[in-house]
Amino acid sequence: EEQLEPDPSKKTLVILGSGWGAVSLLKKLDTENYNVVVISPRNFFLFTPLLPSCTTGLIEHRSIMEPIRNILRHKKATVKYYEAEATKIDYEKRVVYISDDSEIKGDVSHTVVPFDMLVVGVGAENATFGIPGVREHSCFLKEVGDAQKIRKRIMDCVETAVFKDQTDEEVKRLLHMVVVGGGPTGVEFAGELQDFFEDDLRKWIPEIQDNFHVTLVEALPNILPMFSKQLIEYTESSFKEEKITIRTKTMVKNVTDKYIEAQVTKPDGTTELERIPYGLLVWATGNAVRGVVRDLMEQIPAQKDSRRGLAVNEYLVVNGTENIWAVGDCAITNYAPTAQVAGQEGAFLARLFNTMAKTEAIETELKKLSVAQQEAKGDEERNHVFEEIKERQRQLRRTKQIGPFQYSHQGSLAYIGKERAVADISWLSGNIASGGTMTYLFWRSAYLSMCFSARNRVLVATDWIKAKIFGRDVSRE
Numbered sequence: 249e250e251q252l253e254p255d256p257s258k259k260t261l262v263i264l265g266s267g268w269g270a271v272s273l274l275k276k277l278d279t280e281n282y283n284v285v286v287i288s289p290r291n292f293f294l295f296t297p298l299l300p301s302c303t304t305g306l307i308e309h310r311s312i313m314e315p316i317r318n319i320l321r322h323k324k325a326t327v328k329y330y331e332a333e334a335t336k337i338d339y340e341k342r343v344v345y346i347s348d349d350s351e352i353k354g355d356v357s358h359t360v361v362p363f364d365m366l367v368v369g370v371g372a373e374n375a376t377f378g379i380p381g382v383r384e385h386s387c388f389l390k391e392v393g394d395a396q397k398i399r400k401r402i403m404d405c406v407e408t409a410v411f412k413d414q415t416d417e418e419v420k421r422l423l424h425m426v427v428v429g430g431g432p433t434g435v436e437f438a439g440e441l442q443d444f445f446e447d448d449l450r451k452w453i454p455e456i457q458d459n460f461h462v463t464l465v466e467a468l469p470n471i472l473p474m475f476s477k478q479l480i481e482y483t484e485s486s487f488k489e490e491k492i493t494i495r496t497k498t499m500v501k502n503v504t505d506k507y508i509e510a511q512v513t514k515p516d517g518t519t520e521l522e523r524i525p526y527g528l529l530v531w532a533t534g535n536a537v538r539g540v541v542r543d544l545m546e547q548i549p550a551q552k553d554s555r556r557g558l559a560v561n562e563y564l565v566v567n568g569t570e571n572i573w574a575v576g577d578c579a580i581t582n583y584a585p586t587a588q589v590a591g592q593e594g595a596f597l598a599r600l601f602n603t604m605a606k607t608e609a610i611e612t613e614l615k616k617l618s619v620a621q622q623e624a625k626g627d628e629e630r631n632h633v634f635e636e637i638k639e640r641q642r643q644l645r646r647t648k649q650i651g652p653f654q655y656s657h658q659g660s661l662a663y664i665g666k667e668r669a670v671a672d673i674s675w676l677s678g679n680i681a682s683g684g685t686m687t688y689l690f691w692r693s694a695y696l697s698m699c700f701s702a703r704n705r706v707l708v709a710t711d712w713i714k715a716k717i718f719g720r721d722v723s724r725e
């Protein structure tokens with residue numbers, strides 16, 4: 249039977265976010281043990297690894313979204329969901345302030361949610377390093393809306409470039425697609441974009457053939473710093489073949505509506521400021537801390553030295569608190585901010601919370617049993633209760649055995665265009681580093697199997713087949 253009102257005998261567990269961390273926690277959490285409340289402005293889970301493919305229409309964005317309501321309705325006990333943004337967490341008062349930022353608002357659009365336990369899984373925002381013009385002129389690549397915006401702009405640039413009487417210089421600018429940030433996001437996007445050009449655009453609009461050009465700009469001496477040297481070289485040579493230009497040691501300092509200004513370090517060590525005109529600019533320089541997280545950090549003295557996010561202990565408890573946990577990109581651990589890490593952290597917390605609830609139940613029972621032991625009449629009854637107590641104590645030891653969080657790295661995988669992928673995979677204690685078409689097939693099947701639901705898998709596979717047969721859809725809505 250569904251229970252709709254919160255149970256006063258249970259603790260309230262509030263979960264912020266509906267991304268990798270929060271959803272993997274929800275998947276494994278036994279929701280009967282707590283009054284669970286989920287708060288996120290985004291009412292769906294997003295399978296981010298395939299987001300770069302949405303920018304060209306290879307995959308339709310809805311194929312990689314899963315409604316949070318569909319996830320929650322399969323849980324044993326009712327979970328409350330509020331489509332809202334957490335604007336402030338008050339650590340002392342144990343409340344979260346939430347705000348409905350969607351278009352339709354009721355009489356109440358701001359309110360407070362009290363918690364006994366809180367999990368912060370709000371992810372990160374896009375880093376801009378305060379570089380002027382970035383927010384105004386570039387596209388990010390983090391959410392569905394970002395991918396849609398890029399998809400529209402690619403076609404807008406192309407159609408504007410072939411506009412009647414456009415000058416040569418302007419055509420070149422409009423067809424120059426600049427990606428800033430040589431991490432996996434920038435690399436995967438550059439690869440997808442070049443594929444779009446090779447597979448479809450150049451056939452549909454032959455006039456743009458000589459001028460369409462993708463450039464990847466990276467401040468460091470090489471791209472993909474988290475991959476092995478061999479795979480970096482493989483990616484670089486593959487990009488060369490694909491005719492994607494990589495500009496390393498090129499640090500963007502300023503962005504205007506038509507060009508970026510970058511500091512270029514030359515082989516002799518001297519630097520030069522260069523203007524690079526662009527039609528489309530995609531900004532993928534990694535993560536920054538969200539305001540709501542920074543505000544929480546400021547309330548907790550133990551967090552004063554952390555910069556990049558919430559410092560947590562080995563059980564993912566936010567340092568300086570005892571009832572707040574953090575998962576994913578907003579938490580600082582020894583691991584990279586990836587979906588793989590966030591997913592494992594969420595699953596770990598589910599196990600931890602399930603165990604905590606079991607432990608508490610056993611402890612309550614032990615208390616009852618010790619009273620029963622004192623009140624027992626006769627040896628036989630006393631012995632019986634004593635045996636029960638021993639059994640419960642054994643159970644307690646067993647359940648309490650949950651160790652600290654340990655990340656198990658399944659490997660890094662990235663698509664690099666032209667039906668090639670790179671993979672650093674640690675299997676059977678040896679490291680397999682590979683690149684190429686087989687890796688690409690592996691990449692496809694791995695990502696397909698990682699999709700949230702069977703529904704998502706069918707949709708993604710269908711999108712791939714559709715694009716293969718009919719090409720990508722270039723209409724701009």
Ligand code: FAD
Nearest residue numbers: 265266267268269296297334370371576577585586587588
């Ligand atoms: P997210 O998944 O970002 O989720 C954060 C959630 O919090 C969202 O639901 C958001 O709406 C919500 N939220 C935001 N603000 C608030 C607020 N104030 N209150 C309440 N809720 C809030 N990692 C890999 O391991 N492999 C990959 O192949 C890979 N590919 C990627 C491709 C792209 C294009 C991008 C951008 C990232 C990729 N990543 C990949 C990284 C991975 O997506 C992140 O590490 C992961 O999403 C982090 O999970 P999270 O739960 O911390 O945050």
Ligand code: NAD
Nearest residue numbers: 429430431432433434466467499500533534584585661662
């Ligand atoms: P990132 O932090 O990995 O890379 C950002 C890059 O931008 C860095 O190499 C940095 O040197 C560069 N940069 C910063 N400022 C610059 C400037 N002003 N000018 C030029 N270059 C500049 O960011 P990301 O690629 O968005 O990835 C974020 C996280 O998500 C990472 O942990 C990554 O592993 C993960 N991710 C993984 C995959 C995958 O596994 N396939 C895909 C996407 C993202």
